[in-house]
Amino acid sequence: MNEIKNKLLKLAAEKENDLIDLCSNLIKAKSVNPNGDIYSAINVIKEYLDKSNIEYELIDRNSKEFPIIIARVGEKKENGKTIFLNGHCDVVPIGDIEKWNFDPFSGEIKDGKMLGRGTSDMKCGLGGLMFMMKVLKENEAKLNGEIVLHIVSDEETGGEFGTKWLYENNYFEDGAACIIAEPTSSNNCEVGQKGSLWFKFKSYGIPAHGSIGNYVGENAITKLLKLLNRLEDFRTIEGKYEEKQLPVLEDSKKIARESLKVEGVDNVIDHVTVNIGTINGGTNTNSVPDYCEASVDMRIPIGIKLPFMLDKLKSLINELGLKGIEYDYTWNSEANYTDVDTELVKAVVRNADYIWNAKTIPAYQWASSDARYYRLKNIPTIQYGPANTEGIHSYNEDVDVIDIVNCSKVYITMMVDLLDITL
Template sequence: MTREWIINTAKEREQELIKLTSDLIRIKSENPTGTQREVVDFVKSYLSGAGIEHEEVSVNPEYPCVLAKVGSDEGFSIILNGHVDVVPAGDLSRWNYDPYCGTVTDKLILGRGTSDMKAGVAGILFAMKLLKESGAKLKGNVRLHIVSDEETGGEFGTKWLCDEGYADGADACLVAEPTSNSTIEIGQKGSNALILKSYGMPAHGSLGNYKGENAILKLAKVLEGIGRLHNVKGRYSKDQEEALANSKFIASQKLQVKGIENVIDHVTANVGIIKGGTKLNMVPDYCEAHVDIRLPIGVDTDELDREIMAMIAESGVSGVEYEADWKNKGNSTPMDAAIVQAIKKNAEKIWGIDVLPAYQWASSDAKHYRNLGIPTIQYGPSNTEGIHSYNENVDIEDVRNAGMIYILSLCDLLGL
């Protein structure tokens, strides 16, 4: 009866979930330009109202985390993770509405953070509240990790929680980050910085064609060959081949660019920043380029190093070096993990469509849990076109269904 009560109550109180999402959106929690205090206090107040014990922890008081637990110390333990910080709204004139309006229309919820990822946060908070209210004897526990430092790298959020042992003993983790309703993210590429450095010889700018050695021009010749790094591929086990095929299909369908499916299993290299020179009238003696390198699962970093050195050598210039430590590798969760199968089963039941476990071309906080050996997935409501852009929104149907999928999956995993 407990499971039936939880499901029926979730359906009866779906407007509570929609309002919770709207209330979160109305709290401006930009990172790095704002404060997280108000939104974190809101989460704590919500948990208090639900009778859920919680605590605030932090290594940096500007980026507090909220922890909570429902259930027993024995049995299956699952972490629900979500971040409450959002990227800045940017140019307000480019928005069709106040980015922090939280307006609920007949089909949408409007505002910054609706998809990334306050709708997901609302879903996991609502699910946890219903489990607590039900009084169910869970065969395990649900642990909540709400963080406020994801959009600037997670150093003071999920990474710190994992480093400090707050995730120890978990058997699974659900990160309610935005995905499509038909995709469960079970792996991602690793994000790393490659810094190329070029050294030249200064001279007066008026003699630039004759004297000195221009470090900017030298590095430009090296960067002409950056595309060769895209030829380095990842390596996938037989058990990973189905998810890889799913991922390539999804990328080609979503991104609609010829050959774009290769973004999944090949290295990508984006020259994001170039710094060089000190004065207009001087031949620059130093230049550096920062390159965003994404590593697929199973990549051979020694092969990548060899390609970088070959790229420099083939440019024909001297005095160029590089640094990179490749600390963030591609990471994944097995398709047969309990959390993957529970979400897949219930998402397919709710949506009536095939839901594919797949790898993502970007990265997120999920990697910190996977690095501890915790099977981790991402699944959350979203309209991807507004994420990190203008006029962000989320479908009410997505929010409602995601909340129910979380509830059903938790019931399955915790023996209800």
């Protein structure tokens, strides 16, 4: 570890309480989405940036309800680099309060863990990024370029006014790298993710009296069920990987096996998954229904493209001889990834290995995140953030304090490598 990193780490250690207070204040802010107080978190962030003399702009022309903050340190240089960072400050609702063992907005520390909604997803990751910027700013670090942090506030309901909006309005071009502080385990970083393809199916039939339904009319529900039952076939579709991706694939499957602990679950990484999420049809018990609809979430592995999936669906409907079924789809994104031999991935692995004194594994995820927008702009992107994955979007969310602290150290040391920092 070089001298500059050691110096910055020492300074960060002296200010550790500052990081913990920031995270705790973020947890106390009830920025629940939907229907919470987003500005409670925005105000904590503004106050911290003001106090740290970090330059920022608040954008609300995307949406008054879900503002964006863009903060930066360093400056754009001709031969310098721009490193983007991304975090969201909204959290999902707490659900049934009775199922929590503690106040979900406490932000307290107990037995080495910080407690509350958003500790893992992802206020403490965001806090780590802000703290890293403060450490660099306060110590007048000289950067070969700039760090630009995008803080969005509607990630949990689809991101329409967050990263997607920044993407569509060209807020990030020509980045050398992007780091998203979404939760990963401390021993892995996300370097790729599946795509998602959401269908809405509509089935039309012919109404009749229920008593003669087996002979007369056409039941829209049973027709749609025939199709839905066969969608399971899609689960055999396997991704296609380049030779150099195979070790990452193997590691990712191992992580899935170890974390999800269900027989065969590692297929979640490299096969299509199918979830029938909603179904609705019919009006009363004694009528043959003439309408039924269902929505389906498919997750698509690396190497499988949209036209292939649509062809498969068309042939299945033909094979089953189903008439009167319509569908439309939203294609959120293809599966996307960053090569493991990029400087960004090497930097996170090298520094996380050092900070944790353990091996950090680049891996593909089964879900998707805002990383896809940066990758669509050809910016190498990883996800690395503190987390205890069990509590995410569930009850009793917490995160280990050591994870918060070490993660911020990884951010600091990575920046030294990526931006040739001197003091």
